[in-house]
Amino acid sequence: MTGGSRVSLRHVAELAGVSVATASRVMSDSSHPVSGSTRDRVLSAAESLGFEPNRLARALVTARSQTIGVIVHDISDPYFGDIVKGLEDGIHASDYRLFVASSDRDPEKELNYVRAFQAQQVDALVFAASGLNDPTYERDLTALVERYRRAGGVAVVLSDHSLAAPRVRFDNRGALTEMVAYLAERGHRRVAYITGPPELAVCEVRFGGYRAAVKDLGLDADEALVEDGRFTLRGGGEAVATLLGRTDFTAVLAANDLMAIGATRELVVRGVAVPGSVSVAGLDDIAIAEYGPVPLTTMRLPTYELGQRGASLLLRILDGQEPDDQLIVGEIIERESVTSAPV
Amino acid sequence: MTGGSRVSLRHVAELAGVSVATASRVMSDSSHPVSGSTRDRVLSAAESLGFEPNRLARALVTARSQTIGVIVHDISDPYFGDIVKGLEDGIHASDYRLFVASSDRDPEKELNYVRAFQAQQVDALVFAASGLNDPTYERDLTALVERYRRAGGVAVVLSDHSLAAPRVRFDNRGALTEMVAYLAERGHRRVAYITGPPELAVCEVRFGGYRAAVKDLGLDADEALVEDGRFTLRGGGEAVATLLGRTDFTAVLAANDLMAIGATRELVVRGVAVPGSVSVAGLDDIAIAEYGPVPLTTMRLPTYELGQRGASLLLRILDGQEPDDQLIVGEIIERESVTSAPV
DNA sequence: GACGACAGTCAAATCGTTTCCACAGAGGGT
DNA sequence: ACCCTCTGTGGAAACGATTTGACTGTCGTC
Structure with missing residues (x-):
């Protein structure tokens, strides 16, 4: 905002015939008393000049x-x-x-x-x-x-x-253990896991939840069952493709919905029925989870x-x-x- | 940022044994000349104090x-x-x-x-x-x-x-006329239109494009063919449902992908084949357009x-x-x- | 009638920068 | 020797607000 004709508190004060201090007090409705008549004068002066206080200046002195x-x-x-x-x-x-x-x-x-x-x-x-x-x-x-x-x-x-x-x-850890338990209750013993970018702390936590639940519930803990899907639609599809070529499983759990949807599509395209042959579960419950190739069972995390x-x-x-x-x-x-x- | 121990340019200047003006010049690498030795002194003083210039103060004087x-x-x-x-x-x-x-x-x-x-x-x-x-x-x-x-x-x-x-x-208008032409080329004469919130200027423009193309190409211009879908997934589904109950058409064109996806799902759920019985086209090409119930034909608008x-x-x-x-x-x-x- | 309390106002200091101006000294050209 | 330019530096005035302290009245109370 260079040049131009910024109107400052001084202009308002001059027009209203009061000091800058008084003008400030009415504009920032301070607790310091101001008479009704001057308040009105200042207010109408500000109005007619189109005054808007400069928050940078205010911030400088108030340290807020x-x-x-x-x-x-x-x-x-x-x-x-x-x-x-x-x-x-x-x-x-x-x-x-x-x-x-x-x-x-x-x-x-x-x-x-x-x-x-x-x-x-x-x-x-x-x-x-x-x-x-x-x-x-x-x-x-x-x-x-x-x-x-x-x-x-x-x-x-x-x-x-x-x-x-x-x-x-x-509760990312709890979310994952709960999803694994949900799958286990339905008889799935080999549940593949599509994780997100390993450098993210959240992925580590979610993966930790998956691993703990797999162990606690006595499901198959197989390194071949986990693959990185980079948190993206495309990554989810690619991950499930490599999983398919590497091992077998009856369910895949993805660390977010985007990857779950990508995986679902890849499965459907390859002719493996969802959920007929493979079940797919996600995490987050984003808006389009219900509108993917197959309406997605997932866990709602209220963002x-x-x-x-x-x-x-x-x-x-x-x-x-x-x-x-x-x-x-x-x-x-x-x-x-x-x-x-x-x- | 109240209280605390903010370090200002003055502190840097004092530690370096120079004036504030000089310190300012080196920190904001101004064109004004400063000798190499004082520059180094100021720089290392700033470094050791962890000085970060206050951009609010700078903005106040530079008006930027x-x-x-x-x-x-x-x-x-x-x-x-x-x-x-x-x-x-x-x-x-x-x-x-x-x-x-x-x-x-x-x-x-x-x-x-x-x-x-x-x-x-x-x-x-x-x-x-x-x-x-x-x-x-x-x-x-x-x-x-x-x-x-x-x-x-x-x-x-x-x-x-x-x-x-x-x-x-x-080119929202052009986008719509092009999509209508695309549909017309494929023999569709009754193309339903799902519009967005009418108070949005963009919806008016897009709708204008649709109407103009329908007229120019001699397609059926029927008020019963257009319905508001509020730009949302759910709205798109609801719009196509009312359209279905009101008239007949071989294609539906939605003013954005979200509504197109919602409409597709509604159609599929109701047992009308997409694109077998009804074609669906969208607009925007959002990331999930490819991953809906049916991969969506749409127009890419590079946001x-x-x-x-x-x-x-x-x-x-x-x-x-x-x-x-x-x-x-x-x-x-x-x-x-x-x-x-x-x- | 004196005193304190309080409403109402203003001048001036302040926040942390940038920048204008003044000034000193060095060096070069004539 | 003189003048001019250029480098390097510091003091002080901005920028636009808030806030402190001091000052004037007015009123009520004892």
Whole structure:
């Protein structure tokens, strides 16, 4: 916003015939008393000039920018889009603005965004992106956030992350063990697992849940049953294709819905009936889960709600209250892609 | 960021034994000359203190905040998510940050966001959200943006919008006429149309394209053939259901892929074969278009690219160059949901 | 009638930068 | 010897708000 004719508080004050101090008090409805008549004069002056207070200047003196920085892996992924929407709706009434940044799971990029947000004086940092398995990243991030916190900043985590901070997150481990149990109850003993990018903390946690359940329930624990699907539609299809060529199974469980849908399509195209020959289950319950090649049985992880609860946690902390970590557990949505194992 | 121990340029200057002015010059690598030795001293002082310049203070004096406000209808919709990602990638190298706001198609909310962004001193405003058919909204928005522009701001439009501003957009009208022609070539004479929310300018434009093509090609122009699907999966299903009960047709064309997928599923559930009995075509080519109940024939509208080109248009304008409006035309992606009309 | 409390106002300091201006010294050209 | 340019530096004035402290009245109370 270079040049031009910005109207400042001084202009308003002059037009209203009062000091800048008084004008400020009425515009920011401070507790300091102002007489009704001058208040009206200032208000109408502001109105006629189209005055809008400069929040940068205000932030400079109050040391509160009323902005929040959010870091996600990929804003074009509806999983994150939903979270951001929940966050936005949650903080909207409190007059905060949201910066968003997509890190593309690149540790370097993510650290840079954190630095940039700090330079931008955000009041809080939200890590909606999962942690990354990278020692230098974890070390640098911890140091950065520690410094940020000492300077008065607030950080919150909405995923599985090594960062020590107040958090609200999904019970990812529990979600996976529950899905495996669900499959096991239906007679599946060889359940293939399509995992996401191994560098993501969330994938490790989910995979851990799968492994634990397989062991506890005495199912076949076979390395050949797991394959990386990169969290994408195409990756899911490719993963199931290599699984098909490598071993046999009666069910496949994917670490997210996108991969489950990709796998379903690949199976159908290859002529293996879903759920007739192979059952498929996902995780997340994204909007299109019901509209894939076969309506997907999955577990609902309420992303929008995660965002909302993250927002209220944040607001409580900014308000000086004690943070309380929260855990959101999923709920199985039964549709058509899972059935009992063939005997 | 209240309290705490922010380190400012003054601290750096003191530690380095120079004036604030000099410290500023080296930190913001100004063109003003600084000797190599003092530069090193300042740099190492900054390093050891962990100094990060306060961009708010900088913005206040330079009248450049290096931030951009983006307005979308719904950030959880991948259509907008893609655009935002393209924008972000496009401006990232130029050291701009992005504010995003979801207006939910609410005129009041959208105007408030515009005001908030202006108060936040954003250097540019991006309207990725389509215009809304609401006279007061259009008038107020125009006034707001006009004032913003006089104050040195830049506005850019990435959709169909009544706002007069530099723009890059999809050829929505052409997209629809082309899709209708594609269907007509295959012998369809009664093509049903599922439209989006009527208050959206983009829907009007798309619908206009459909109507014009139907007329030009001499197809059946029947009011009973069009129904609102609200741009959603569920809405698409409901729309095709009412269409089915009201009239007959051999093809349905939806104003976006989500509705096309919803319609396809509804048809399949009801036992009408796609494309055997009814062909279905969409618009956008979102990622899951290929993974629906039937792989969808649609027109690719490159949203990510729209965002990127929007970013570069913006940067050119901010750089003082002359804006050039751009039009992006789609490309038909033939998959399996469309076939020739039964005779 | 004196005193304190309080409403109402303003001038000035402050936040952390950038930038304008002044100034000193070095060096080069005539 | 003179002038001019150029490098390198610091002081101080911005930018646009909030907030502190001081100052004037007015009113009620004892």
